[in-house]
Amino acid sequence: MPTLVLFNKPYGVQSQFRDDDNNKFTPLAEFFDDKSLRVAGRLDATSEGLLLLTADGKLNKAITHPPKANSGRKQGKTYLIQVEGIPTAEQLTQLGRGVMLKDGKTLPAKIKHVSVEDLPIALWPRHPPIRERKSVPDSWLILTIFEGKNRQVRRMTAHVGLPCLRLIRWSVAGFELKDLAVGESVHVSLSREQCQQLGL
Incomplete structure (x- = not known):
């Protein structure tokens, strides 16, 4: 089953791993060492809360482009x-x-x-x-x-x-922040039901 990372993104952290020149915001690379991870749906640096990351391309597409990836089911x-x-x-x-x-x-x-x-x-x-x-x-x-x-x-x-x-x-897409502390992340393996809901 595909794996998803749930991250409680703090204020001032970018939704990208690369640190742009002269950028006052913190890159994701300061929180994650796994270079295979990709963000599934960006969140502005000045916004906080749930950011999803995955190394699974199909899962990423199902979350970010639902009309094509999962028969039009809106996430x-x-x-x-x-x-x-x-x-x-x-x-x-x-x-x-x-x-x-x-x-x-x-x-x-x-x-x-x-x-x-x-x-x-x-x-x-x-x-x-x-x-x-x-x-x-x-x-x-x-x-x-x-x-x-x-x-x-x-x-x-x-x-x-x-x-x-x-x-x-x-x-x-049905995944919640719940009690995840600021700056913390958790890896979750999707259930068969969750995969079906996402059209995987």
């Missing part, structure tokens, strides 16, 4: 998003239905406004900490999308007037 990606402001019912409806960005309208998504106590994980301190404005409240959203436009989540929330302060990816 959702769920994010925990701290935004500036309190979302209105209209803003939540817009995010759920899809918003028009410069590169096209986003697909319908699942969106929920929650309290920090209702997040599926206990949050860790971010370094550096997010900027806080005492005069402006903040909120947490749980958003599941089914595509991967560049910086999509940040652009979606900004589009409806909810600037993103912190972005944590909680799950990808």
Whole structure:
């Protein structure tokens, strides 16, 4: 069975192994020695949370290109998003239905406004900490999308007037961050059922 690495990517770490010149962010090579690993779905350096890596090309393709690789089954990606402001019912409806960005309208998504106590994980301190404005409240959203436009989540929330302060990816294609500590990784062997769900 194919093997997948689940990594809780810290803020400021790139989703690539190579260290670009004059780059202020940390490369993945500082966390992994296995040069056969490839990232299955990038995560911006300024975002945190679940990053998947694998040395299996078919598994990588099934996760990153689901329409062709697994008969059109859409693999959702769920994010925990701290935004500036309190979302209105209209803003939540817009995010759920899809918003028009410069590169096209986003697909319908699942969106929920929650309290920090209702997040599926206990949050860790971010370094550096997010900027806080005492005069402006903040909120947490749980958003599941089914595509991967560049910086999509940040652009979606900004589009409806909810600037993103912190972005944590909680799950990808059915794999969850759970209680994995920041900077830690775990190797998992996929079950037959998981392979079937991914179209392998």
